[in-house]
Amino acid sequence: MKTKIGVMFGGRSVEHEVSIISGIQALNNIDKEKYDAIPIYITRENEMYVGDLIGKVESYTNLKNLIANSQRVVLINNGNKVDLVKYPYKMFEKHIYDTIDIAFPVVHGTNVEDGTLQGYLKTLNIPFVGCDVTASCVGMDKYVMKTVLKENDIPVLDCIRINDYEYIEDNEDTIYKIMNKLDFPVITKPVNLGSSVGIKIAKNKNELVEAVEYAFQFSKQILVEKAITNLKEINCSVLGDVSDCKPSECEEPITSGEILSYEDKYISGKTKKTGGSKGMTSLDRKLPADIDESTKNEIQKLAVETFKVLNCNGVVRIDFMIDMDTNKIYVNEINTIPGSLAFYLWEATGIKYKELIDILINLALKRNREQNNLSFSYDTKILEGYKGGLKGIKK
Numbered sequence: 001m002k003t004k005i006g007v008m009f010g011g012r013s014v015e016h017e018v019s020i021i022s023g024i025q026a027l028n029n030i031d032k033e034k035y036d037a038i039p040i041y042i043t044r045e046n047e048m049y050v051g052d053l054i055g056k057v058e059s060y061t062n063l064k065n066l067i068a069n070s071q072r073v074v075l076i077n078n079g080n081k082v083d084l085v086k087y088p089y090k091m092f093e094k095h096i097y098d099t100i101d102i103a104f105p106v107v108h109g110t111n112v113e114d115g116t117l118q119g120y121l122k123t124l125n126i127p128f129v130g131c132d133v134t135a136s137c138v139g140m141d142k143y144v145m146k147t148v149l150k151e152n153d154i155p156v157l158d159c160i161r162i163n164d165y166e167y168i169e170d171n172e173d174t175i176y177k178i179m180n181k182l183d184f185p186v187i188t189k190p191v192n193l194g195s196s197v198g199i200k201i202a203k204n205k206n207e208l209v210e211a212v213e214y215a216f217q218f219s220k221q222i223l224v225e226k227a228i229t230n231l232k233e234i235n236c237s238v239l240g241d242v243s244d245c246k247p248s249e250c251e252e253p254i255t256s257g258e259i260l261s262y263e264d265k266y267i268s269g270k271t272k273k274t275g276g277s278k279g280m281t282s283l284d285r286k287l288p289a290d291i292d293e294s295t296k297n298e299i300q301k302l303a304v305e306t307f308k309v310l311n312c313n314g315v316v317r318i319d320f321m322i323d324m325d326t327n328k329i330y331v332n333e334i335n336t337i338p339g340s341l342a343f344y345l346w347e348a349t350g351i352k353y354k355e356l357i358d359i360l361i362n363l364a365l366k367r368n369r370e371q372n373n374l375s376f377s378y379d380t381k382i383l384e385g386y387k388g389g390l391k392g393i394k395k
Contacts, residue, residue, distance in 0.1 A: 002036045006100035010042035013109030014197050022339050023106040024057045029353040048073050073097050082126045103128040110192050113337050114140035127368035129360045130314040131336040139336040140192050142223050152309045155330050159225035164216050178224050185227040190219030201227050230324040234289050236299050237317045237342040238307040247300035249348035252289035314360050317342045
């Protein structure tokens with residue numbers, strides 16, 4: 001009997017469309033001889049839908065029609081499995097659409113990749129692919145991630161975090177607070193978004209005001225850090241868990257401007273073949289990256305260290321910055337669920353996409369077995385003598 005995998009994508013995120021592409025790519029590359037894959041689309045309202053059209057990318061050009069011809073479901077724990085229960089319930093009809101053994105979230109951005117969906121799946125007691133709740137949460141919050149990495153001697157750029165209430169209360173003071181800590185040029189970004197959404201470079205005070213207000217459109221907290229003017233960006237993926245993980249080949253994304261934009265990643269560029277499959281349909285890249293062996297080894301070492309420090313699981317992609325004036329390497333950010341699951345970086349090492357997915361599923365099952373060996377009860381007999389009232393517990 002095949003293992004049933006629920007491939008989840010979409011969600012209430014600015015990276016909604018990117019997630020659909022990544023999710024359906026993964027769905028189409030699952031080994032059909034070993035697994036039954038069930039696509040589960042999460043709408044922007046966080047409703048879940050299944051059906052014949054859900055796994056077809058062309059269906060998403062007409063969402064109204066897609067939803068009208070699909071079945072909404074809710075997830076209900078049923079022992080070691082999760083039932084996809086039809087909603088709303090109708091009398092005299094079979095109410096269970098299907099059942100899944102493992103969840104495979106291929107989601108990007110806030111409300112899904114940031115530990116929210118992972119916590120939900122953990123509550124359902126179902127194995128799921130990828131990072132656990134804490135790693136997902138820390139990885140999404142750029143300020144928290146930088147703080148944790150800095151504490152563990154992993155190089156990151158100095159930064160300052162600004163809350164929207166600070167800016168609303170005294171925007172002039174907030175701007176000078178940034179300028180007193182960081183020299184121009186600086187880069188502003190939402191603290192918890194990916195895909196280069198909400199990012200601007202500022203070279204003077206007026207541009208800083210514009211950049212800060214732009215970033216606040218996407219998040220209530222923003223990050224401001226020193227911008228590297230002579231920059232080379234390098235990406236490296238890591239696969240495994242903290243007990244056994246390895247780095248991928250390194251890539252160098254090609255930008256059309258000063259920063260790697262959303263358009264660079266998903267719209268403007270032309271796809272290059274990377275070992276028989278295609279990556280995200282728009283990012284131009286050098287693969288392998290144009291760096292010497294020593295730099296490559298240092299980046300791969302830092303990638304593995306970052307993976308372990310953040311207690312990651314599955315496959316991640318870590319983005320690095322090289323200051324070409326000083327040759328210093330910095331960790332920029334981690335993508336705990338990378339676009340296309342970074343399969344092109346692993347194909348460059350000889351691991352095909354189908355094999356990568358199989359490894360991810362096995363890692364999820366391994367973690368689930370390890371967690372099931374832990375004790376989640378502690379017999380205190382505290383309720384036997386409890387008679388109610390505020391002092392009952394102490395007595």
